[in-house]
Amino acid sequence: MSSITVPAGVSQVLLHACCAPCSSAIVEWLLQQGVQPIIYYYNPNIWPREEYRIRKEESKRHAETLGIKWIDDDYDHESWRQSVCGLEDEPERGRRCEKCFAVRLLAAARKARELGIPHFATTLASSRWKSLEQIERAGRAAEQAVGGVSFWAQNWRKGGLQERRNQLLKAYGFYNQQYCGCEFSARNGALTKPLLRQQMRDAKHLHSAQLSAMSQHVVEQLAVRLADCQVLMGYWPLADEVDIRPLLNQLVRAGRTIVLPKVVDDEQMELRRYRSEDDLVEGAFHILEPAGDPFLEADQIEVALVPGMAFDAAGHRLGRGRGYYDRFLSAHPRLRKIGVCFPFQRVAEVPTADFDVSVDEVCG
Numbered sequence: 001m002s003s004i005t006v007p008a009g010v011s012q013v014l015l016h017a018c019c020a021p022c023s024s025a026i027v028e029w030l031l032q033q034g035v036q037p038i039i040y041y042y043n044p045n046i047w048p049r050e051e052y053r054i055r056k057e058e059s060k061r062h063a064e065t066l067g068i069k070w071i072d073d074d075y076d077h078e079s080w081r082q083s084v085c086g087l088e089d090e091p092e093r094g095r096r097c098e099k100c101f102a103v104r105l106l107a108a109a110r111k112a113r114e115l116g117i118p119h120f121a122t123t124l125a126s127s128r129w130k131s132l133e134q135i136e137r138a139g140r141a142a143e144q145a146v147g148g149v150s151f152w153a154q155n156w157r158k159g160g161l162q163e164r165r166n167q168l169l170k171a172y173g174f175y176n177q178q179y180c181g182c183e184f185s186a187r188n189g190a191l192t193k194p195l196l197r198q199q200m201r202d203a204k205h206l207h208s209a210q211l212s213a214m215s216q217h218v219v220e221q222l223a224v225r226l227a228d229c230q231v232l233m234g235y236w237p238l239a240d241e242v243d244i245r246p247l248l249n250q251l252v253r254a255g256r257t258i259v260l261p262k263v264v265d266d267e268q269m270e271l272r273r274y275r276s277e278d279d280l281v282e283g284a285f286h287i288l289e290p291a292g293d294p295f296l297e298a299d300q301i302e303v304a305l306v307p308g309m310a311f312d313a314a315g316h317r318l319g320r321g322r323g324y325y326d327r328f329l330s331a332h333p334r335l336r337k338i339g340v341c342f343p344f345q346r347v348a349e350v351p352t353a354d355f356d357v358s359v360d361e362v363c364g
Contacts, residue, residue, distance in 0.1 A: 004029065004159040007119075012036045013152060014115065016108040016122040018043055018181070020058040021174045023123045025164040026156050027066065038117065039063050042073035042107045044080040045100050046181040048348035052077075054203055058175050065172075073107060080182075088184050093131045096184060101130075101138035105151070109142035112149045119150050126156035126165065129180060175202045183348060193351050196318055200309045203344050204240050214342045215243040221363050222247055225338065226303060231257040233271060233304040233335070236280065236288045241307045242340050242364065248274065259301065261328065262289040269328040271295040304335045306359055311339045315358035316350040329357040336360055 013030065015037040017023040023039065030037045041059050046052040052075055063070035083103050087096035105122060112120040120142075125135050132155055139151035169176055179185050179195065204211065222244065226232060232251060237243050248258055252275060261269040263283060272290035273279070283289035306325055310318040317339055319325055329337060337357075341364035 004154065004156070004161070006033050006035055007152060010035055010119050010152065012038070012117055012119070014038050014040050014108060014112040014117045014120040016040050016042060016104060016120065016124070017059055018123050018127075019055045019177060020062040020172070021165060021169045021176055022126045023059065024062060024168040024172065024174070025161040026123055026126060027062070027068070028164065028168070029159070029161060031066070031068075036068070038069045038071065038115070040071045040073065040108055040111055040120075042104055042111070043181065044074070044076050045104070046075075047077060047183040049075070049077070050203075050344050050347065051177070051181075051199075054175055054206060054344070055177060055181075058206070062172065062174075071111065073111070084182075084184075090184075092129065092180070092185060093134065097131065098134040098138060100182070101135050102141060105135075105138045105142040106145060109139075109146040109149050109151070113146050117149070119152050121152040121154055123156065125154060126161065128157060128162075173205075175206050193318060193321070196347070196351065197309050197321070200318075200345055201240075204342070207342070207344060211240070211342065212243070218242045218340065218342070218364050219244055219247045222305070222338070222340070223250070225363065226251070229256065229302045231259070231300045231302050233259050233261070233301050234274070235305060235307050235340075236260055237307065238287065242342060244305065244340065249276075252276065257300075259295045260290045261324070263287075263324060269324050271298065271301075298332050299334075301332075301335060304329070304332075304337050305340050306337050307340050308345070308359075310345050310347050310350050311341055311359065311362045311364070312347055312350045313362075315339065315360060315362065316352050316356065317359055318350045323355070326355055326357045330355070338363055340364060 013035055017039045027037050041056055046055060060070050084096050084099050087099060090096035108120045124130050125132055136153040139153055143151040234244060234248050252258055258274040259271040260274045262272050264270050272292045273295050274290050279290045279292055280288040281291045308317040308319055337359040339359035339362040343364055346364055
């Protein structure tokens with residue numbers, strides 16, 4: 001890694017970090033060179049809030065693992081939005097990106113001066129998707145505006161750090177985001193359905209220890225909403241879905257009619273009555289499904305509980321990509337549909353197509 005050198009006199013640096021994956025190899029290299037990094041997490045551009053929270057927690061976890069100082073600054077996305085107003089349609093590496101860098105690096109320069117740290121740098125310069133020239137201009141402008149601090153303009157892609165980044169990403173099991181951060185980078189084609197699905201899978205892995213408690217909380221909410229429901233369409237959960245089994249069994253004991261979907265002909269779902277777990281057999285994709293007779297009175301169903309990979313405030317739903325629920329719900333448009341998910345699966349915007357069916361409300 002001899003192609004990267006430490007400027008003379010640098011023994012400590014305030015390192016603006018955009019995420020744990022991008023900072024990991026840089027931090028490791030700095031420590032090896034005897035430079036003490038202080039990680040400064042200031043990224044009000046990241047959207048939605050849950051995405052911001054996940055990235056922040058991963059950065060904090062990384063710093064705590066290494067025993068280095070980590071600083072969190074305000075998440076004021078609306079203020080950031082105002083700073084890039086009029087630049088929303090700019091392409092990646094366009095004027096919006098440079099303005100974004102300027103906002104974040106000005107904050108980093110101010111924090112460095114406040115803490116008495118003479119040098120600041122940014123992990124933004126580790127990404128091949130970013131313009132190094134834009135980053136350096138933003139850093140130099142912040143240096144001049146604040147005074148008393150110096151911007152370390154370093155190309156962190158060199159010296160084998162990219163390869164080391166990928167190694168550390170796997171070693172730490174970092175959540176690896178699928179787009180730059182802001183809603184405009186996502187809407188410009190980065191946040192596709194497959195990428196959002198992967199993002200949600202990564203989030204489930206990150207929250208794996210909390211999924212059971214989250215499920216219980218969601219089930220408690222559903223129990224209140226379904227207090228008067230007599231005929232319910234539920235689902236038998238996969239291991240990574242909200243576990244509504246206790247609710248289904250509770251409603252059965254209360255004398256309610258519960259129906260579950262079963263995949264038939266590899267394309268369609270039909271409903272069958274659920275009375276107990278003894279009714280279930282392994283069906284398509286190793287999912288347990290009811291084996292009884294078809295339930296033909298779909299017009300009697302008062303509520304349908306619909307699982308999904310992600311939901312937004314408008315009720316748009318991201319499924320697993322096979323379209324079973326979309327086809328079924330399209331054929332039964334009068335059903336009241338409640339999307340069921342973990343809290344982190346509620347996102348600002350779900351990519352949609354004409355055939356996607358939205359839910360009426362979301363519980364999670």
